[in-house]
Amino acid sequence: MSEPPKERVKYIDTNLNLPYHYYAGDYKALYLRALRDKKILGSRCSKTGKVFVPPVIASPESLAPCDELVELPHRGIVTTFCVVNVPVIGREIEIPYVVASVALDGADVSLYSLIQECAAADVRMGTRVEAVWKPDGERQGDHTDIRYFRPTGEPDAPFESFIHRL
């Protein structure tokens, strides 16, 4: 392989400047606003009864509307997880750390979150966890309002209880 060119005339630098201003949409805005109030909202499928979190306007599975909002508990189960041993750009977290799929009680899909306040080796599929929130006054209404989940110390949930919510 040849070295990349070093002389200016052999290349140009283009600094792409593409500004974006994403709309959350009214539905997800309700979810985000609720986080600020320390609440987790999901939406229930009008056909199958499945609960999606964050809320979606329609079930990807049945395509039926999910127009009923439901408040979910702040507790759930680690379904699947990984142990991160490489530093990630933009995150100051001590390694190794755990990223897990957390199925909240009553939800049919899982959220992704960090698991903290325990050794990485102590996280298992089935570990019961609870949300740790940013303090009142610091929550902005975005997904980092839930800082992480931590084990509750309760007995692990049986595999059958979350196998369909991975």
Added chain:
Amino acid sequence: MTKLRNVAVVGFAQAPIVAADEHHTGPEMLYPVVQAALESAGLERSDVDYQCAGSSDYVDGRAFSFSQVLEVMGAWPPVQDSHVEMDAIWAAHLVWVKMQAGETEVAIVCGFGKTSEGSPAHVLNLQLEPFYAAAIGLDAASTAALQASAYMARSGADDRALAEIASKNRAAGAKNPDGQLREAATPEQLMATPWAVKPLREGYLAPIGETATCMVLAVEGRAEKICDRPAWIQGVDHRIELQALGARDLARSESTTLAARNAFEMAGLASASAADVVELGSTNPAEELILREALGLPASARAQGGPAINPSGSAQCANPLMNTGLLRLAEGFRQLSGRAGERGVPGAKRAVVHASAGHGLQQNIVWVLGTERRWS
């Protein structure tokens, strides 16, 4: 001519075309549209065996943007899905090819593009060659003006000729309930608007908007059961020209002429003038005049007789990126299937549909739709 499989447009739905929908995400805009398209065709999602979207990661500001709409297009259990990083009319073309190959019988084509969340002028600049063209800051209005200037110098068309074409489209657009620009304007009113990029005035340029679209296509045997009046695809071809603006004749659209010749031959259509409806994807009147010439249509808005040109008001009255072309094909379908309401062309049997992509009409696709099957 080789005998091909008869394929028809059998359903269509769209969201309102607006400057900015601040209440919905792209997938949320598309969800009711897919539902409406399926409902209009009397179909369940399970009746559809292929889906294809046209969208742009740059417009939406995210990688693999098409994957965000799978959840509203109906991709569970997993289905055959494809995507083109182009206007959705090219997704419709891909579906047509798949139907010729026998890989699908009933398919949906979706278009979406959240133009209000990003900066279309910046995005379209990046469509240009990075060393010489993008670097000097050209946007789509500037390249369109370069083209308009070249055309006017060659043809002798003046500001009034452009204003008359633009005014005609505005009058048609005022009757299109699905349009974005819905106020008629006289040539004089348009000629009084300021220069956007001379020789194009603000009144000549299409507003960039956003919408979501869904079209249903089906093969013979299925199409006539789904739709009372299918619009059969009788011919289609698309051609692309060089990216470098200076390497082609901006005052002409050679690729449109060639694509049209091939599409007309496939359809057994003598010329565009022999059609009842012509719907063009031009976003300004100079483009329209270039396309008219390429298709052998009259160069004046005042010409009498011949096909109805741009009954929808054309892309000049609404340019929701990634959907603009598919809306032209939808207009062809609406006109032939009695779904065009007040702007319907009575007794329309054949429609020529055109759409474009790239700067200065770089790539052009031409379709012929008809009320009759082409191949028996």
